[in-house]
Amino acid sequence: MALVTVSAIFLRWLPQHGLPILLLFAVSAGTAAGIYFTQRRRYSVSSRGIHNENVDADITAVLWTAFAGVVLGALGIGVVLTG
Amino acid sequence: MTNREQPASASVPPSRGKIAERLLPGGEEPDPRFTLANERTFLAWIRTSLALLAGGIAIEAFTADLFLEPVRKGLAVVLLLLGMLLSAGSAVRWLRVERSMRNKAPLPLPLIVPLLAAAGALAAAVVLVFILWR
Numbered sequence: 001m002a003l004v005t006v007s008a009i010f011l012r013w014l015p016q017h018g019l020p021i022l023l024l025f026a027v028s029a030g031t032a033a034g035i036y037f038t039q040r041r042r043y044s045v046s047s048r049g050i051h052n053e054n055v056d057a058d059i060t061a062v063l064w065t066a067f068a069g070v071v072l073g074a075l076g077i078g079v080v081l082t083g
Numbered sequence: 084m085t086n087r088e089q090p091a092s093a094s095v096p097p098s099r100g101k102i103a104e105r106l107l108p109g110g111e112e113p114d115p116r117f118t119l120a121n122e123r124t125f126l127a128w129i130r131t132s133l134a135l136l137a138g139g140i141a142i143e144a145f146t147a148d149l150f151l152e153p154v155r156k157g158l159a160v161v162l163l164l165l166g167m168l169l170s171a172g173s174a175v176r177w178l179r180v181e182r183s184m185r186n187k188a189p190l191p192l193p194l195i196v197p198l199l200a201a202a203g204a205l206a207a208a209v210v211l212v213f214i215l216w217r
Binding site: 007013046062063070072074 | 086100102103106107112114115116118119121122125126129130132133134136137139140141143144145156159160163164166167168169171172173174177178181
């Protein structure tokens with residue numbers, strides 16, 4: 001939800017900064033969609049992990065989420081400084 | 084087979100994947116509740132970072148009548164930079180905590196807390212100076 005909100009706020013920049021903003025929107029909305037559509041599987045894995053007393057740390061998901069935040073910040077700074 | 088009897092293959096831990104083996108080597112799997120709690124804390128930091136990103140965008144987009152352009156851009160960059168650093172820092176923090184739990188070591192101090200406090204204070208100071216000076 002937070003990513004969807006951020007992607008909607010990015011659209012507010014569209015009139016001032018033009019089409020490059022769609023890249024920011026795509027990264028944000030794409031990450032939100034990725035989280036949403038894998039939520040059921042991750043919840044299921046976590047539930048079974050608690051039942052079996054063994055959960056593997058989901059390192060890929062953590063790194064991708066953090067990477068998306070870094071990319072959004074870097075693109076945002078680029079837009080502010082060049083706009 | 085009773086619940087306590089396990090097949091021979093059960094004693095061999097399943098593969099955790101190359102990335103996990105590389106970034107989280109050694110130790111043993113912590114209590115799953117702790118692993119999930121660590122992930123929840125990471126997600127809380129990510130939400131904070133997204134709020135800062137949204138705040139930076141909002142400052143730049145909505146305050147054209149309120150702030151001078153350099154102040155507006157400066158604040159927006161500070162907030163966006165902080166959001167970016169928090170996002171990366173939260174992943175580093177998650178990794179360090181996970182490693183500590185695997186090795187039953189004391190948890191590391193959160194380095195992103197002073198970062199957030201200092202940058203928040205800086206942004207507040209910029210706004211305060213601008214309001215007093217205006």
